Amino acid sequence: MRRRDFLGMAGAAAALWPLRSVMAAAPAAPGDFFVLIHAAGGWDVTLWADPRNEKRGLVEPASTENMDPAALVQWKPTKLDGDVDTFTILDDGKLRMGPGIGALWDMRDRLTVINGLAMNTVSHPDGTMFSATGRHLAGGRAPASSVDVALANELGAGQLLPAVSINFPSSFVGDRLDRRAIPLRVASAATIAKSLSRSDAYLDATDRGAITAVLGEEATDLAARSTYPETYERIGAQLAAQPELTGGTLEKAFTQKALTDAYPSLPFKARFQAAGALSAAFAVEAMKRDLVRCVGFALGGLDTHNANYKQHAHVQQELFGVIAELVKLLDATPHPTLTGRKLADRTHILVVSEFCRTPQINLAGGRDHYPNNSALVISPKFKGGRSFGTTDVDQLLPADVPGFSDGPRPIAPPDLLATFLSAFAIEPRRYLRDGEVVTELLA
Amino acid sequence: MRRALAGRVVAAMLLAACTHATTIAPSAPQPLPAHGESMIDTTPKERRRMVPPEVYLRAYLTWFGGLAPLDVQAKARGKNLFDAWDDYLAALGLPDHRIDLPRAMQSNTLMLATLGRLAEALCARAAEHDLHARQKPRVVFDFDAGKIATLDDFAPRFDVLHRTFLGYPAALAPGTRVQRFFLLWQQVAAHHTKKSALTADETAWAAVCTALVQHPETELY
16 A cells, blocks of 8 residues: 555544544434343343253253243243153244243344353352443442443433332442432332322422422522532422422322232232332333333342252243233333334333353252353344354353454453443443444344 | 973862852841732532431431431321331432342432431421420420511521521521521411311421421532
8 A cells, every 4th residue: 555545544534533423422312211120130041042952061951850841831841851851942043042031932023132241250249230330349339330320321311210220230430420310229119109208197289389499499599609509400400300209190100009000911910020010010101201211120039049940930931021011011102202103112121130040950959150141132223033142052151252353252241231322322431441332233 | 281281280279279168147037028918718619419328317317306217217107207217228228138239329319309208207296296295305396386477586496497407597598598488487387277287387387397407408518
């Protein structure tokens, strides 16, 4: 190449560089909602995303010997050893799944599965935070903000409740974040109604309106006198939101009874995921009312080290059943601000766990922690009906995939989170130290 | 030639060594000239922040009689005023070890709403105790309710509450705070004409208390 040509190309690249930054930072269109689910306890990926039904290497598959297959709708038996059965892998030519996927198999065209996530940890708190923030714990604390906070900070500050976290591992770390993106943490969806509830035995709504008005005026006065008025202004904004919050309408909509009555199709009496079903109902109701931007919640019961492994597939079936029902509700619910659109058109679901479980069955009849993982995305922004990443056949450990700038390596949580943020035109480096965008996953 | 040059150098060195050393006469120290005065601004320049949840809770427990948490819970319950602490652990930012939920590191809107619920309950109960039943020792309303007709009647009583919750005399508050709260008191008192657990005046004092507990100066430091 001649020197003049080289300099010309370099100049053109330099001229285009700011354009790339502008494109990356372009704000997403308003109206997107996010549901972030933590499958708490560490799931057995051989029962759903990375199915194994053969004894090979370390892998000892689920079978009638170690698993109770009754009531598993997707368990189609096939011979393993003698009179011991294992399951037939669900395979439509694009996706392969185990029986734990349950009712969500019927929506397989919308699923994006990521396998072989390198976790480098077998600790619950560490794996949980790694999946939600892309960073391992430092001194027992999260060193970065979680994905829900990043999304709320970028897209949700204008909402009444930007990020609601019902046992989701949310963390708010960083000094350049809008404090409105601080996740509102509760242990149960029903707590929100209780917190917003007010008794009329002494003061009533009119009195509270008068109190809020006085406090709003005080906040305005203090802001005018302050060197840094922003804090008082935000307090004023929160006070202005109080009548809407505590006026009774939201409280009535978010009580346990109101949610169970409004969404009877969710499994509120499920054995393992009843609390998660209530969280899902809250998410739909809050999105329908355009109150939130992100709702994170946990669906648990997956930590099965002992004989309780026999029901692990049932826990998964219920877990994915809640998600399938959530998707159906999103399909049936109109978008609150976009006429003619459904909530499902603009709602993006990310499901993560802290790690997977060992390929071998332990002496207690269960599976322990293992540093591999899978994740699930259901989003119109992602290519549906496909999986990405892989594990080795003998040890169920993450295998290298090509395409990363530093050469072939396993995909890891920071890559998934970077890809998720970039799908909404959010610059991943604002929130993530590591991770590369996997464009192959994006629609 | 070389020998003559060396001799001259030696002669010059001897001459320099024999001269008197320069002496500096002592003098009285002179003050440095002033370049103008600058005032040191010691006012806080940090952005105000919400306090951690434990601080709120400790303040609440102290203000309303220095009670233990379970006593506060017992006092605030009933009439849908409050429930149990267990219902609100995460919403208040406290760790919930039943579900392995860690302590929240920041305050948030829902936390303030939850504390607001508690504040309203405790203020109403305190008004019941101090003003309605007139039980001693008084917890919050350390004054006789009396008849409030003018701002002069209201101001000294309001000052008691202001000192309790905001920590300084109401007279030093910026703006027209006393007048503003007097207006609130009048509005609430006029609004409550029906018979209830508290008289109209007592309800108005409960409202003033509730407002002060949630005042921006109380919530920020």
